[in-house]
Amino acid sequence: MGHRRDRAGEQVAQLGLAVEEDLALVGEVAEDAAKGAVVNLIRGLAVDLGRFGIRVNTVAPSLTLPEEGPEEGPEEGPEEGPEEGPEEGPGTTLDVALYRPAAAAGHRIDPHRIALAGASGGGAPATAVALMARARDAVRPRSLSLLYPMLDDRLQVPSSHEAASEVVFARRDYRLAWEAVLGDRRGTDDVHPYAAPGRATDLAGLPDTFIALAQFDLPRDEGLDLARKLIAAGMPVDLHLYARAFHPWDRFAASSAPARSFERTWHTFLRRNLHG
Numbered sequence: 481m482g483h484r485r486d487r488a489g490e491q492v493a494q495l496g497l498a499v500e501e502d503l504a505l506v507g508e509v510a511e512d513a514a515k516g517a518v519v520n521l522i523r524g525l526a527v528d529l530g531r532f533g534i535r536v537n538t539v540a541p542s543l544t545l546p547e548e549g550p551e552e553g554p555e556e557g558p559e560e561g562p563e564e565g566p567e568e569g570p571g572t573t574l575d576v577a578l579y580r581p582a583a584a585a586g587h588r589i590d591p592h593r594i595a596l597a598g599a600s601g602g603g604a605p606a607t608a609v610a611l612m613a614r615a616r617d618a619v620r621p622r623s624l625s626l627l628y629p630m631l632d633d634r635l636q637v638p639s640s641h642e643a644a645s646e647v648v649f650a651r652r653d654y655r656l657a658w659e660a661v662l663g664d665r666r667g668t669d670d671v672h673p674y675a676a677p678g679r680a681t682d683l684a685g686l687p688d689t690f691i692a693l694a695q696f697d698l699p700r701d702e703g704l705d706l707a708r709k710l711i712a713a714g715m716p717v718d719l720h721l722y723a724r725a726f727h728p729w730d731r732f733a734a735s736s737a738p739a740r741s742f743e744r745t746w747h748t749f750l751r752r753n754l755h756g
Contacts, residue, residue: 581619593754595623596687600728601657603629607677607706614685623753625690625746626706628727630699632678633658633666637701645698647726654698678702684713690749691717692742694725718749 581591598606603626610624635655639645649657658666658676665671673680689710693703700721707719722729722738730739 591619592622594619594621595625595750595754596621597625597627598629599627601630603627603631603703604675604677607631607680608674610686611674611677611680620685621687623688623690623749624686625692625749626703627692627730627746628694628697628699629691629703629706630654630657631676631702631706632699633662633671633676634678635667637699637705639701640698642696642698645696645700645726647696648732649698649727651698678706681709682713683709683715686710686713686715688716688753689718690746691719692746693719693721694727694729695721695723696725697727699727718745720745 584591596606596609598604606624606626607629610621613619613621635651635658640651640654655666662671662675671679683706689707691703691707693700704719704721707717710717720742722742725738726732729736730742733739
């Protein structure tokens, strides 16, 4: 999520969104449902933040920013930090805005007002961008929001074995989702924290983080573990565990009291960090 002003001087919050390729594995119905959830998320943010003079737009994942520097000469990749990650990684407009602020400014995007957010399977790439920005000494995002995130491919936390947490999908479905991303590497030592951020041990230097978890959810304890690591590293954390909620309660029961309470709390966090 970026933050800029348009030609009329109006504040604009921009969301960098991408539909994961592995959605094709579960068919058009699941893909349509995922896109519908994204549309609902954007509409909700637009209504809530609009009252404060912020207009919400999406940043198209296919948007390509111009190259910096002279056209000729060898291409240079982003500098690697102390922890070098895999070659693949988030390659979106948001990624470019973090690593090349001058190019982002050319599109009227303020690189110093970027908020990362990821729900469910989107929690891993959102956290990965934060880790990569830290390692490569890029622009520090203003915040990181994780909504019932899937963070660890090893499926070792207690909640991943709870029968009561198999409300929307079963443990085998959760395992299949990770295998769609990692293949045979899932659960092995050959997985980098950029691919499964629940494996990261040092979270110092990450942005202010908002974590919303459901009581009856297989990845619930992955979010709790991440919060503990952030607290141990001295990082600010807004942690919220919603009683009797399931994955993803705010989409299936959008008009319920817990969903409305969650949205108000999250939007307040976003406003505070984008305006701070």
